Amino acid sequence: MTTVSPLSLLAQVNDPVQLRALPDTALPKLADELRAFMLTQVAATGGHLASGLGTVELAIALHHSFDTPRDPLIWDVGHQAYPHKILTGRRDELHGIRKRPGISGFLRRDESPYDAFGAGHSSTSISAALGMAVAARTLGQPVQAVAVIGDGALTAGLAFEALDHAGGMGEDLLVILNDNGMSISENVGALSQRLTTQGRTGADDAASFFRALGFEYSGPIDGHDLTALLPAIRAIKEKRGPRLLHVVTCKGKGYDLAEAEPIKYHGVTPFDPVQGLAAGKPAAPTYTQVFGDWLCEMAEQDPRLVVITPAMREGSGLVQFAKRFPDRYHDVGIAEQHAVTFAAGLAASGLRPVVAIYSTFLQRAFDQLVHDVCLQQLPVTFAIDRGGLVGPDGATHNGGLDLSFLRCVPGMTVMTPSSGNSLRAMLRTALDLGTPCAVRYPRTVATGAPTQSLPLPRALPIGRGELQRRGSGIALMVFGTLIETAHEVADIIDASVVDMRFVKPLDETLILEIASQHDVLVTIEENVVAGGAGSAVAEFLAARGHDTPVLSLGLPDRPIEHGTRDQCLQEAGLDVPGIFDAVARHCAVIAEQRERSRKPLRLRDNAMFNGVMRLLTRSQLG
Numbered sequence: 342m343t344t345v346s347p348l349s350l351l352a353q354v355n356d357p358v359q360l361r362a363l364p365d366t367a368l369p370k371l372a373d374e375l376r377a378f379m380l381t382q383v384a385a386t387g388g389h390l391a392s393g394l395g396t397v398e399l400a401i402a403l404h405h406s407f408d409t410p411r412d413p414l415i416w417d418v419g420h421q422a423y424p425h426k427i428l429t430g431r432r433d434e435l436h437g438i439r440k441r442p443g444i445s446g447f448l449r450r451d452e453s454p455y456d457a458f459g460a461g462h463s464s465t466s467i468s469a470a471l472g473m474a475v476a477a478r479t480l481g482q483p484v485q486a487v488a489v490i491g492d493g494a495l496t497a498g499l500a501f502e503a504l505d506h507a508g509g510m511g512e513d514l515l516v517i518l519n520d521n522g523m524s525i526s527e528n529v530g531a532l533s534q535r536l537t538t539q540g541r542t543g544a545d546d547a548a549s550f551f552r553a554l555g556f557e558y559s560g561p562i563d564g565h566d567l568t569a570l571l572p573a574i575r576a577i578k579e580k581r582g583p584r585l586l587h588v589v590t591c592k593g594k595g596y597d598l599a600e601a602e603p604i605k606y607h608g609v610t611p612f613d614p615v616q617g618l619a620a621g622k623p624a625a626p627t628y629t630q631v632f633g634d635w636l637c638e639m640a641e642q643d644p645r646l647v648v649i650t651p652a653m654r655e656g657s658g659l660v661q662f663a664k665r666f667p668d669r670y671h672d673v674g675i676a677e678q679h680a681v682t683f684a685a686g687l688a689a690s691g692l693r694p695v696v697a698i699y700s701t702f703l704q705r706a707f708d709q710l711v712h713d714v715c716l717q718q719l720p721v722t723f724a725i726d727r728g729g730l731v732g733p734d735g736a737t738h739n740g741g742l743d744l745s746f747l748r749c750v751p752g753m754t755v756m757t758p759s760s761g762n763s764l765r766a767m768l769r770t771a772l773d774l775g776t777p778c779a780v781r782y783p784r785t786v787a788t789g790a791p792t793q794s795l796p797l798p799r800a801l802p803i804g805r806g807e808l809q810r811r812g813s814g815i816a817l818m819v820f821g822t823l824i825e826t827a828h829e830v831a832d833i834i835d836a837s838v839v840d841m842r843f844v845k846p847l848d849e850t851l852i853l854e855i856a857s858q859h860d861v862l863v864t865i866e867e868n869v870v871a872g873g874a875g876s877a878v879a880e881f882l883a884a885r886g887h888d889t890p891v892l893s894l895g896l897p898d899r900p901i902e903h904g905t906r907d908q909c910l911q912e913a914g915l916d917v918p919g920i921f922d923a924v925a926r927h928c929a930v931i932a933e934q935r936e937r938s939r940k941p942l943r944l945r946d947n948a949m950f951n952g953v954m955r956l957l958t959r960s961q962l963g
């Protein structure tokens with residue numbers, strides 16, 4: 342943990358009240374200390390870096406000028422709010438950020454009264470601030486709501502909807518536009534082009550755009566010059582109505598390497614700040630990389646293939662594709678809804694779009710998926726990354742709902758690969774299918790043989806799973822990459838293991854066969870149990886009048902907080918001991934019920950399971 346010198350200014354600022362006691366003349370020194378502290382700390386621990394280096398002066402100026410937390414200060418997304426966290430009493434907790442049991446990498450109302458609104462997903466700040474402004478007026482509370490939104494976050498429809506609403510109402514709301522020209526990668530869109538080119542010189546399509554939305558526009562001003570920033574904020578504070586202050590900042594400010602390569606330093610693993618981030622070791626490929634490689638190979642063969650990303654080029658593994666096929670690569674900004682309907686339009690006119698999207702962000706585009714893609718049966722492939730638990734980004738970024746919300750949509754095909762090779766085969770299947778299709782995979786290393794040297798796989802038969810291990814009594818029916826964990830459990834208890842592959846359509850023949858051959862069925866998925874793939878199996882068996890009990894293992898009905906991915910899986914009971922324990926308890930219950938009903942029990946034939954059960958005491962099984 343990095344400590345601050347007791348003589349430093351930063352050491353004297355344990356909350357914004359102490360900050361406000363400092364004279365303006367002290368603030369540049371405080372900014373320097375804060376920036377150095379943040380750099381050292383994030384370099385040691387990992388986390389979001391470049392964006393926060395750019396908001397140091399802004400965080401100081403806003404907390405200095407407003408009566409936070411009484412005046413709600415709402416940062417968009419929250420990845421850039423580390424300086425805000427440091428100034429609001431969490432300086433000594435920064436070393437544990439994004440780890441257990443440390444503070445969140447984003448904003449949380451339960452973490453600090455200064456986090457006026459929880460965030461992690463982008464472009465919510467103006468809507469939330471408007472809600473708070475209207476609430477304050479309704480309740481007769483004289484407070485000033487302030488939203489801080491980046492130029493990247495401003496590309497979302499949600500942000501425009503909020504501006505339009507606020508401007509129309511004439512509500513007393515201050516929006517600070519933190520314009521650094523960057524999203525995670527280069528920002529896109531017409532407004533962004535005008536902000537960063539004309540905005541800096543003061544000329545002004547952008548200004549008239551905001552004025553047309555009913556906002557009084559001020560700026561642009563240099564967001565690192567406190568002698569300009571403080572008076573500008575104080576002046577706009579005194580005004581009323583919808584106001585927007587355009588602040589120009591530099592992503593990575595003050596750390597040369599991050600200024601030069603803001604994309605690389607957007608989010609970092611621990612590194613030596615003197616040396617900079619080391620070139621990544623060639624680790625085993627992740628599912629994301631397998632997807633990116635497949636895409637390039639496939640694009641060479643199929644000229645209809647185009648790719649859409651809502652501002653996630655790096656995270657979705659699209660860097661190579663964007664370089665090699667620039668005309669077939671579309672970054673639409675942080676605009677998930679538009680991404681999906683845009684893909685539907687491309688598909689309706691003969692192309693084969695692949696929407697590369699994180700599970701958690703696809704939540705935003707559910708109606709577009711239903712109304713624009715599935716009802717029209719358009720051939721859009723959804724390559725859904727970060728399916729399941731993501732680890733350090735925490736609850737806002739876990740992709741635990743998609744299997745539930747996809748399997749209920751008529752006309753959708755849903756696949757869950759269990760290895761790098763099966764991901765490739767499923768993507769091929771999706772592309773060949775000609776109807777809406779989703780392939781979802783987690784944020785982890787791809788298992789199985791190396792994929793790159795293999796020829797492009799052929800399409801899989803639709804709705805067919807695969808029995809991978811034959812055991813007795815118990816069958817583990819796995820949807821996705823937890824198959825390896827399932828095999829480990831199966832080796833202990835001699836269970837059968839089935840790679841289900843398809844959440845929709847289910848392999849009904851295989852399920853009936855497995856159900857008739859086993860006493861206990863256990864479904865395993867990295868998705869909420871509620872309405873997930875296991876529910877689909879149970880619903881199907883119940884509809885067929887089967888009484889084979891199904892134990893559905895998956896994510897619980899509560900958020901899983903940040904930590905390592907392994908810690909998160911353990912918390913959800915989806916590691917080897919967790920699954921073993923759940924199966925053992927369930928079998929004990931089933932066995933007791935069967936004893937009572939005197940039905941023959943094939944579990945008895947499972948010598949290995951019986952051996953393990955004997956080793957466990959009654960108390961261990963509860």
Ligand SMILES: Cc1ncc(C[n+]2csc(CCOP(=O)(O)OP(=O)(O)O)c2C)c(N)n1
Pocket residue numbers: 392395418420421461462463490491492493494495519521523524525592651652653675702705
């Ligand atoms: C709905 C949603 N989509 C995508 C993301 C991933 N994401 C996090 S930060 C970011 C870029 C934000 O850019 P900007 O608002 O300009 O902030 P900067 O990092 O440049 O300061 C993106 C795309 C997200 N958090 N939420």
